[in-house]
Amino acid sequence: MKLNFITLFLFFVFLNATAQENQNIELLKLTSGSIAVSKVVEGGSNFKFESTSKTWPVNFTKSGDRFTEIIINRSGIIEEKYEADLPNYPAYYKSSSSEIVITAIDKKIYYYSWSVKTGASIKYILSDSKIKNYNDEKNTIDTYRNTIKDLQAAARNQRIEENTALAEKLAEENTLKGKKIKKIKIIPVSPPTEIGLLSILSLGFEVELEDGKLLKTINLGGLTPYTDFEAQVSGGDFAGGDLKVADDSRKIPNDKIEIFAWSKFDEKKIKGQYSVTANYKKDINYNYSGNSGGNGRGYTVGYNINGSNGANGKSVNIEVTSMTVNGEKINKLTVIDAMSGKIFSESKMHIDNTLNINTAGGNGGNGSVESGNGGSGGNGGNGGTIKISGTGSSSLKTVVTNTGGRGGVGSKGKTQSFNNGSNGSAGQNGTLIK
Amino acid sequence: MKRIKIILAALALGLFVNTTHAQFGKLKDKVNDKGSGGSGNFDSFNQETDELGITGQYFGKVDKKSFGFRYVKEANGKIVNELHYFEKKKSTEPQLKLTLKESYYTKNKVKLFFVWVSASATGYVEVIEIASGVLAQIGADRSQNDNSPVPLDAKRVVKDVLVKDQASLATWDLETAQAKVDMIIASLNTEKLEKENAEWLKNEVYAKNIEKVVFAAQWYHLQKQGYSNKVAVNGADFKTELDMAGNMVFMAFFKNPPSVKYPGQQINIEYEMGGKKTSREVLRKKSAAWSNMVKILETKDWDCRQSETRSIREYNQYQRQIVQDYAAIQVLYDNKDKFKVDQTYEIVVKFYAHRDGENGDLLAQGTVKLKYTAAAKLAFEGDPTKPEVKGVWAQFESFLNE
Numbered sequence: 001m002k003l004n005f006i007t008l009f010l011f012f013v014f015l016n017a018t019a020q021e022n023q024n025i026e027l028l029k030l031t032s033g034s035i036a037v038s039k040v041v042e043g044g045s046n047f048k049f050e051s052t053s054k055t056w057p058v059n060f061t062k063s064g065d066r067f068t069e070i071i072i073n074r075s076g077i078i079e080e081k082y083e084a085d086l087p088n089y090p091a092y093y094k095s096s097s098s099e100i101v102i103t104a105i106d107k108k109i110y111y112y113s114w115s116v117k118t119g120a121s122i123k124y125i126l127s128d129s130k131i132k133n134y135n136d137e138k139n140t141i142d143t144y145r146n147t148i149k150d151l152q153a154a155a156r157n158q159r160i161e162e163n164t165a166l167a168e169k170l171a172e173e174n175t176l177k178g179k180k181i182k183k184i185k186i187i188p189v190s191p192p193t194e195i196g197l198l199s200i201l202s203l204g205f206e207v208e209l210e211d212g213k214l215l216k217t218i219n220l221g222g223l224t225p226y227t228d229f230e231a232q233v234s235g236g237d238f239a240g241g242d243l244k245v246a247d248d249s250r251k252i253p254n255d256k257i258e259i260f261a262w263s264k265f266d267e268k269k270i271k272g273q274y275s276v277t278a279n280y281k282k283d284i285n286y287n288y289s290g291n292s293g294g295n296g297r298g299y300t301v302g303y304n305i306n307g308s309n310g311a312n313g314k315s316v317n318i319e320v321t322s323m324t325v326n327g328e329k330i331n332k333l334t335v336i337d338a339m340s341g342k343i344f345s346e347s348k349m350h351i352d353n354t355l356n357i358n359t360a361g362g363n364g365g366n367g368s369v370e371s372g373n374g375g376s377g378g379n380g381g382n383g384g385t386i387k388i389s390g391t392g393s394s395s396l397k398t399v400v401t402n403t404g405g406r407g408g409v410g411s412k413g414k415t416q417s418f419n420n421g422s423n424g425s426a427g428q429n430g431t432l433i434k
Numbered sequence: 435m436k437r438i439k440i441i442l443a444a445l446a447l448g449l450f451v452n453t454t455h456a457q458f459g460k461l462k463d464k465v466n467d468k469g470s471g472g473s474g475n476f477d478s479f480n481q482e483t484d485e486l487g488i489t490g491q492y493f494g495k496v497d498k499k500s501f502g503f504r505y506v507k508e509a510n511g512k513i514v515n516e517l518h519y520f521e522k523k524k525s526t527e528p529q530l531k532l533t534l535k536e537s538y539y540t541k542n543k544v545k546l547f548f549v550w551v552s553a554s555a556t557g558y559v560e561v562i563e564i565a566s567g568v569l570a571q572i573g574a575d576r577s578q579n580d581n582s583p584v585p586l587d588a589k590r591v592v593k594d595v596l597v598k599d600q601a602s603l604a605t606w607d608l609e610t611a612q613a614k615v616d617m618i619i620a621s622l623n624t625e626k627l628e629k630e631n632a633e634w635l636k637n638e639v640y641a642k643n644i645e646k647v648v649f650a651a652q653w654y655h656l657q658k659q660g661y662s663n664k665v666a667v668n669g670a671d672f673k674t675e676l677d678m679a680g681n682m683v684f685m686a687f688f689k690n691p692p693s694v695k696y697p698g699q700q701i702n703i704e705y706e707m708g709g710k711k712t713s714r715e716v717l718r719k720k721s722a723a724w725s726n727m728v729k730i731l732e733t734k735d736w737d738c739r740q741s742e743t744r745s746i747r748e749y750n751q752y753q754r755q756i757v758q759d760y761a762a763i764q765v766l767y768d769n770k771d772k773f774k775v776d777q778t779y780e781i782v783v784k785f786y787a788h789r790d791g792e793n794g795d796l797l798a799q800g801t802v803k804l805k806y807t808a809a810a811k812l813a814f815e816g817d818p819t820k821p822e823v824k825g826v827w828a829q830f831e832s833f834l835n836e
Contacts, residue, residue: 037609039609052607052608052609053607053609054607054609054610074613075607075609075610075612075613075614076610077610077613077614077617078613078614078616078617085789085790086790091790094698095697097620097697098697098698099697099698099734100698101698113698114698115698115732115734116700116730116732117730117732149790152790156790156791156792159792160792163792198670200642200669200672202642218799225782226780226801227706227780227782227801237674237675237803238674239674239675239780239801239802239803240646240674240780240782240800240801240802241801242672242674243674244672244673244674285668285670302754
């Protein structure tokens with residue numbers, strides 16, 4: 001019989017030790033008021049608790065059978081508010097401005113941060129009871145958090161379902177699917193000023209339904225997804241509210257960018273239209289530089305210890321034709337590979353803007369270090385020659401980069417018994433002919 | 435046994451005494467004029483006045499001796515804004531000269547003085563006035579080479595409290611001082627954040643793309659190497675369409691750094707194409723294989739207004755292998771039967787704050803068209819002329835069958 005009592009006693013002790021109650025139950029064990037504080041003190045990799053000289057006022061806010069908020073008056077001078085993570089079944093109380101969260105277990109209030117990877121990092125324990133060692137207390141809070149997560153499932157799923165239902169209702173209200181469309185307007189988010197190659201214009205769609213309701217895309221403050229629309233663009237490309245102007249003026253017929261958009265669910269294909277003339281007021285950047293050589297990599301399959309040479313920059317001829325487009329003074333640039341005669345690109349740019357062109361040689365790669373013998377640096381590539389000619393060449397503003405690449409740095413042998421690598425030589429600068 | 439206990443107690447006491455002196459103490463050892471006259475009282479300092487109201491005799495909470503502090507605005511015809519610290523009565527020269535962080539005072543009325551005795555964290559001394567006649571002496575966890583206070587996100591620990599009126603030590607224990615210091619630093623941080631926001635908004639690329647996800651064919655078109663906390667690209671290479679055979683990389687611009695706005699949370703990335711949707715967190719919870727494949731992203735590592743560059747699929751030059759987000763690949767896989775050569779398909783990418791299995795605020799979203807080119811078909815479905823090389827679908831199916 002005695003054994004039975006002991007067994008029963010141990011069973012209840014076990015139950016008490018392992019039962020994970022939500023915070024609405026745990027906080028019933030506490031009353032608002034000043035509570036003794038133990039602070040975690042770091043000593044190298046060890047942590048221990050030290051009592052602080054002051055108690056901290058703590059207030060629990062209850063609404064019905066739920067504890068909705070905990071207010072801790074830290075050291076009696078800073079009021080910190082914490083709200084329940086899941087009011088129906090809270091595991092902790094969270095702050096809107098810090099990583100600190102609060103959990104009460106068996107009359108101890110844990111003040112800690114939480115990582116899904118490493119668990120709790122306790123800063124303080126507020127309790128009039130005895131505090132155990134740091135590892136035991138951490139284990140208590142880690143076990144609680146990891147266990148109660150499963151117990152929260154019902155309450156969490158309920159909230160997820162509620163949020164999902166709300167999101168679905170909003171999606172249903174804002175989708176174009178099943179809606180009768182009267183008119184679509186395509187509206188720039190802000191009036192475009194610089195419309196040149198590779199400019200990005202933010203465009204939103206406003207849809208007027210037959211019942212008079214207006215639906216808008218997110219960039220106009222609405223919730224209608226861009227993916228409900230199909231678009232046809234001349235002079236660029238469109239996705240996700242951004243119209244990106246083409247990278248070559250040959251792709252912009254009549255120097256005009258135009259977009260038509262319609263609902264992909266609309267059989268009538270009622271279209272919105274927007275067009276804008278290009279003013280080419282945007283700087284142009286061309287990069288025909290040589291690639292840098294790779295660094296040497298010892299003990300790596302497919303590599304050797306020496307850096308490889310940088311490649312030469314390309315030599316290009318640029319024909320500049322002066323013209324007037326949409327009332328603006330424009331230079332038309334045709335960039336031609338000096339070696340093959342192939343046209344790389346054709347662009348237009350306002351005369352107030354600048355062509356940035358880079359035909360620098362690539363840098364040589366550095367020799368490998370820590371690989372026995374030192375690796376030698378690769379040679380830098382030569383800068384390419386740029387020849388600018390044509391009626392607009394005098395008005396063309398340019399920033400040219402055509403320096404030779406740096407030679408790679410030879411590395412030292414691992415020890416004195418190994419050879420040092422030699423430095424690579426620098427490439428020659430390119431020339432500008434105008 | 436009793437003797438051992440006494441010895442241990444004595445040792446413990448010795449350690450304690452040593453610890454209490456390891457405040458200004460260690461620095462004193464470095465800066466002191468040896469033998470220049472012992473501690474004393476600095477009553478005479480109380481006769482002086484200064485415009486900051488700091489000069490006077492102070493008493494320590496931990497190091498219980500008295501000390502002198504004198505605010506010096508000018509020296510040798512120059513404004514210096516220094517706080518001179520004296521611990522030896524006979525010494526005319528201060529044992530330490532700390533410098534006022536002027537902008538904190540002019541903008542926030544925060545009186546923060548600092549000095550670096552050495553570049554290591556232990557060589558940093560900071561003093562903040564936390565109430566009239568109350569100074570907190572602070573250590574920090576950062577080493578630094580430039581002559582400025584440790585950054586606001588450094589961990590500051592109050593080592594001692596120094597007061598003019600000894601009676602106020604009953605109010606100002608270390609913990610209370612720490613709470614007040616945390617409050618002062620938090621207010622400075624709020625202002626710093628607002629100032630940084632204004633600075634970032636001056637950048638057109640950022641201003642146009644706040645809360646958006648942008649796409650490119652190369653990671654360095656999104657973010658220049660070494661510029662994780664600065665926009666150093668002009669956006670010309672951001673794409674509205676990407677070839678599925680090539681690199682498909684993206685990056686988000688945030689209104690505020692997620693580490694600041696969403697402390698203690700995770701980041702979830704959701705992909706949606708053709709009505710099919712999934713996310714890293716949904717998949718991570720499916721199986722051990724998925725948990726291993728998809729790493730947890732914590733907001734504490736996202737302390738900038740732009741995310742790290744991420745990829746749907748990308749060839750990593752250095753690793754010489756393809757890097758893919760399998761959550762994105764899952765969505766592509768779910769749509770694979772629809773893909774036709776030279777057609778485009780929109781994919782929507784959304785970044786969420788995430789906690790305990792639930793998405794919170796939407797931090798950024800973007801849409802890009804993916805083009806299923808002939809080369810993409812070979813990459814994804816496999817090249818019949820190279821049967822030894824698995825296509826993306828075959829690789830992914832191998833993973834799903836693990």
